[in-house]
Each structure stands twice: as structure tokens, then as C-alpha cells.
Amino acid sequence: MLNVGKIEEGFVLDHIPAGKAMYIYHHLGLDKLDCPVAIIKNARSNAMGKKDILKVECDIDSLNLDVLAFIDHNITVNVIKDGEIKEKRKLELPRELVDVIKCTNPRCITSIEHELPHIFYLADEEREIYRCKYCDVKYEENDAGEWN
Amino acid sequence: MRHLLTPQDFSVEELEDLFVLADDIENNSAKYSHICDGKKLATLFYEPSTRTRLSHETAMINLGGSVIGFPSGNVSSATKGESVADTIRVISCFADIAAIRHPKEGAAAVAAAYSSIPIINAGDGGHQHPTQTLLDMQTIRRLKGRLSDMTIGICGDLKFGRTVHSLVEAMSRYEGISFVFISPQELRMPDYVTDILHDRGIDYEEVTKLEDAIPKLDVLYMTRVQKERFFNEEDYIRLKDFYILDEKKLAAAKPDCYILHPLPRVNEIAPEVDNDPRAAYFLQVKYGVLVRMAVILTLLERN
Structure with a gap:
């Protein structure tokens, strides 16, 4: 089992369909951010078989995640603060x-x-x-x- | 600063103000003959047009203004690869208002996004042609005395016919309007238009035979099958004479069912129909100049 360290503040994007992590990475503009990002591809998933996961350590107000609602409703957005999951963010379709x-x-x-x-x-x-x-x-x- | 990209850029109330202004221009032309002295209209026609370009130019001249521009993409910097965005930024330095026609859909929206002067969409591919819609509406309003409570038949190329997309969208905002769409299967109304009708709860039916629809109509809007919209010549030849309105078919229409057409006409209305008092397509041309005068004044905020 692959282990990636937990983050103090940021997002964990879970249940990303396998293969779409880099697409999301690009559309969230993560390549332009100076912050740690972990991209986990093809993680084992009971529900999905395989899935991708993105962990982003950043100010939780610094990212607009609405595009995820367009990409896939089923992506889970965990908001992390002080190393704990503070909320599962509901996404709205971007205008x-x-x-x-x-x-x-x-x-x-x-x-x-x-x-x-x-x-x-x-x-x-x-x-x-x-x-x-x-x-x-x-x-x-x-x-x-x-x-x- | 306002633009006219689709008829939806104006509310129903604002459209009525515009039509009333056009009425006043018709009745008191001297009052408006110098109102745009010193103002310039740029007509940027990347696609040839007789009526629309000359109508816009006549409108500005009637208001005392002057006109610059080009009549086809072949004689503009577009041949050198200049983008619409760059062209309009340059033209904004020369003119006070611009009318743009372009073969690609959305070109006027691009112009508006980069312009510092008001933009009139004079036709963008098969998409929108709002000044045609406004003159169609003014013709209906003047002949029928209302813009509500009627059944409008639209016949011909409904897929690529930009004038009908604009017209349906605009007329669907009035009470008691229903539509009959008459077209071959291949040229049916696109879903973005019928989706709007669904959303607004507007009744419409789609038929292929003109004869079936004609008795129930209050207005019949004929369109030309446009050769320039087809990638395949065979399809054009097969569909171009699908509908021809003649006196025999018109005999089944109501006595006050007016016949409109955006022109140019090819074969879809037989010349014998021209003498019928219900033939309104040349009257549309007259209202076109008056409505465009009203549009120019409104966008220049000189009304």
C-alpha cells in the first residue's frame, strides 16, 4: 500500500476517475501554485476498482473548485484544516x-x-x-x- | 455602452421603445436628419451582402452621419490573417459605431468583447441576425397591430437560417405566440432554439408539408435555402426547391396572413405572389432602414 503523508491545510480530492488526475491538476491551475501537491494514480478502490487522488496543501480559500462539479459530480472534496477533515465541500456547477x-x-x-x-x-x-x-x-x- | 448581438439584448419594453422611435422617425424624418452629424458608422462585412450593408449605411446617412468600411473579407486585413479582435480595436479608433457581418458564428460577440464602440451584429454565420429580427417584428407590428396572440409559420431552412433563430427567440417573449416549423428533416430547427421554447412553455409543431400548415397561420415567414451554409453541393441541390409558395398554396391562407421573407429570394416565393396584398417582403426593406436608424440612435444614446 502506498502511503502519502497527511496535510495540515488544503484539500484531498478523492474518487477521481482513474486517469483524470492530471486533467484536474491542469484545470485547477495547480501547476501554477507554489505548494505541495501529491498525485496518486490508479489507487485501489472498492467502489471504483481504480481511482486517482489529489492532495493539495494550500490555503483553503485560494482554490476555486467549482470546475470539479462539471468534470465529475462524484469526486469527493475533503477540506483539511489543522490536519483534520473539516468538511466535505458541496460543489456547484460553474456559471x-x-x-x-x-x-x-x-x-x-x-x-x-x-x-x-x-x-x-x-x-x-x-x-x-x-x-x-x-x-x-x-x-x-x-x-x-x-x-x- | 450597449451592443446589439441578439434581440435578447433588449427587453420587451425596450423593444417597444425602439419600435415607437422607428415610427416617429418615419413620421418626422426632418427631426432626425442631422442628429448624427459628425458621427461615423463602420460597416465591416466579411461576407457579401447587398441589403443589410446598404440598409445600415442608408440609416446612418439619413441621420446625418457618414460611413466607412469594407464590403467583403477579400478586401480587408482579414486576408492577411488579422483577427476580428484586432480589427475591431483598430476600427474603434476610427468610428463611433460598427455593424459587423461575418461568416463565422459568434464573430460579433468577439468584436463586442474587444471593442470600445457599440457593435451591431449584422449577421454571424448561421447564428443570429438581430436587426433583421427587429425589422421583421416591426413589419408584423405595423401590419397586425400587435406582437402577441398569433400563430407564426416559419418555412424552409430552419437549421442554418439565422434570421429565423433570432425571430423565434424574440417573438417567444410575447403572450399567446405559437409556432409551426415547416422544413425538411435535414433542415429542422436546432435544439438550442426549441429548448428555449420548452423552457418558456411555448407551443410549437414541426411539419414537412407547407400545405398542411398554411390555413392556421397569421404570419408566414419564408426563407431561402442558403447555398453558402452547405459543405456538400449535392445536399443543397436536393433541398433548394423543397418549398415554393405560389398563389395556389396561398389561396388556403387567411385573408390577413402576411407573407414575410428576409430576402434575397430565389425560387421559394413565385413572382406571382408579389402582387398579393399579403406579400410584405418589400415592405420589410423599408422598415429595415427605419429600425436600423432607431438602433443606431439607441446605441449611440442620441434618442
């Missing part, structure tokens, strides 16, 4: 996603102007529908985007 997913509509302005940010807005919270801010086309998960 806007910037450069998280890509618009694949060949008629969209983003298809020819590659420097533009790919911005999606939450069009329907209940049905979890995001639409491109430019062309209004609905994002479908099998559009691939950056899920490779």
Missing part, C-alpha cells in the same frame, strides 16, 4: 467554463481564431447543459474537447 472544454462547431469563430478563449456558459442548470458563448452550440461529452 462559466473558460478553456476547460473546446467548441467543436466548425462554423464557430473559435474554429478559425485559435487565440480566443473557449468560453461556455451554463444554459440549463437542471439538465447541466453548457453552450458555447459565441455560437450557442451545446457541449456534448463525446465531442472530446480536451478529454483525451
Whole structure:
């Protein structure tokens, strides 16, 4: 069994589908933070078979984790303070996603102007529908985007 | 600073103010003939257009302003690879307001994001064409005396027809509106439009035969199947003459069912229909200039 030391303050993101840890690492901007991050890939899980885990030691107000709600509802967010789990944070779908997913509509302005940010807005919270801010086309998960 | 990217940028009350302003411009044109003296409109047309560009330019000239711009992407810096964002930042230094047409969806939203002057979306690919919608609405309002309580039929290319997406979205904000969408299977209304109707509880039906729909309509909006929206020429040829409105079909319509069309027309309305008193498509052109004058004044806050 692999052991990673506990953290004093920060987050433990558990039940990440195996293989998605680096994707989340990127979209939370953890590469830009000067703080300890442990990435555990393919950890054994009774429920999932395999899972990824991220441990981030940082100020708990310094990270916006809403993007996780878009990536996967089932990710567990444990907020750690003084070395203990203080809460399991409930995530809300972000109103806007910037450069998280890509618009694949060949008629969209983003298809020819590659420097533009790919911005999606939450069009329907209940049905979890995001639409491109430019062309209004609905994002479908099998559009691939950056899920490779 | 405000832009006009979709008809939803204006509330129903603001739209009514705009239509009343257009009425006043029509009735008191002299009052408005110098109101934009010294102001410049830039028309940035990356895609050719006769009506929309000239209508915007006429609107500004009628208000005493002047016009700069380019009539096609081939004669602009776009050929050198300049982005819309950069172009609009440059144009913002020259003009007071800009109307942009671009073949890609969302181009006007990009322009608005980087602009320091008001932007009018004069058509962005198959997406939105709000000034067309406003002139369509003003035509309906003037002919029917209301914008509520009617059944609107929309026929032809509903998939790529940007004018109809804008029109449906805008008209669905009024009481008692229902729609009949008449199109071939391949050119049905996209889901982002029908989702809005679901959310607002608006009745609509989708049919393929124009004859089935025509007796129940208060307004019939015909559209052209646009060759430039197809990647495949065969599909275009198969679908282009799917609907042709002629006097025989129109005989089944109500006596006050007005026929609208964004123009240019190709084959979808037979010339014999032009003399029918219900043919309103050339009247739309007249209201187009008046509505665009009202839009320019509103965005420049000179009303």
C-alpha cells in the first residue's frame, strides 16, 4: 500500500476517475501554485476498482473548485484544516467554463481564431447543459474537447 | 455602452421603445436628419451582402452621419490573417459605431468583447441576425397591430437560417405566440432554439408539408435555402426547391396572413405572389432602414 503523508491545510480530492488526475491538476491551475501537491494514480478502490487522488496543501480559500462539479459530480472534496477533515465541500456547477472544454462547431469563430478563449456558459442548470458563448452550440461529452 | 448581438439584448419594453422611435422617425424624418452629424458608422462585412450593408449605411446617412468600411473579407486585413479582435480595436479608433457581418458564428460577440464602440451584429454565420429580427417584428407590428396572440409559420431552412433563430427567440417573449416549423428533416430547427421554447412553455409543431400548415397561420415567414451554409453541393441541390409558395398554396391562407421573407429570394416565393396584398417582403426593406436608424440612435444614446 502506498502511503502519502497527511496535510495540515488544503484539500484531498478523492474518487477521481482513474486517469483524470492530471486533467484536474491542469484545470485547477495547480501547476501554477507554489505548494505541495501529491498525485496518486490508479489507487485501489472498492467502489471504483481504480481511482486517482489529489492532495493539495494550500490555503483553503485560494482554490476555486467549482470546475470539479462539471468534470465529475462524484469526486469527493475533503477540506483539511489543522490536519483534520473539516468538511466535505458541496460543489456547484460553474456559471462559466473558460478553456476547460473546446467548441467543436466548425462554423464557430473559435474554429478559425485559435487565440480566443473557449468560453461556455451554463444554459440549463437542471439538465447541466453548457453552450458555447459565441455560437450557442451545446457541449456534448463525446465531442472530446480536451478529454483525451 | 450597449451592443446589439441578439434581440435578447433588449427587453420587451425596450423593444417597444425602439419600435415607437422607428415610427416617429418615419413620421418626422426632418427631426432626425442631422442628429448624427459628425458621427461615423463602420460597416465591416466579411461576407457579401447587398441589403443589410446598404440598409445600415442608408440609416446612418439619413441621420446625418457618414460611413466607412469594407464590403467583403477579400478586401480587408482579414486576408492577411488579422483577427476580428484586432480589427475591431483598430476600427474603434476610427468610428463611433460598427455593424459587423461575418461568416463565422459568434464573430460579433468577439468584436463586442474587444471593442470600445457599440457593435451591431449584422449577421454571424448561421447564428443570429438581430436587426433583421427587429425589422421583421416591426413589419408584423405595423401590419397586425400587435406582437402577441398569433400563430407564426416559419418555412424552409430552419437549421442554418439565422434570421429565423433570432425571430423565434424574440417573438417567444410575447403572450399567446405559437409556432409551426415547416422544413425538411435535414433542415429542422436546432435544439438550442426549441429548448428555449420548452423552457418558456411555448407551443410549437414541426411539419414537412407547407400545405398542411398554411390555413392556421397569421404570419408566414419564408426563407431561402442558403447555398453558402452547405459543405456538400449535392445536399443543397436536393433541398433548394423543397418549398415554393405560389398563389395556389396561398389561396388556403387567411385573408390577413402576411407573407414575410428576409430576402434575397430565389425560387421559394413565385413572382406571382408579389402582387398579393399579403406579400410584405418589400415592405420589410423599408422598415429595415427605419429600425436600423432607431438602433443606431439607441446605441449611440442620441434618442
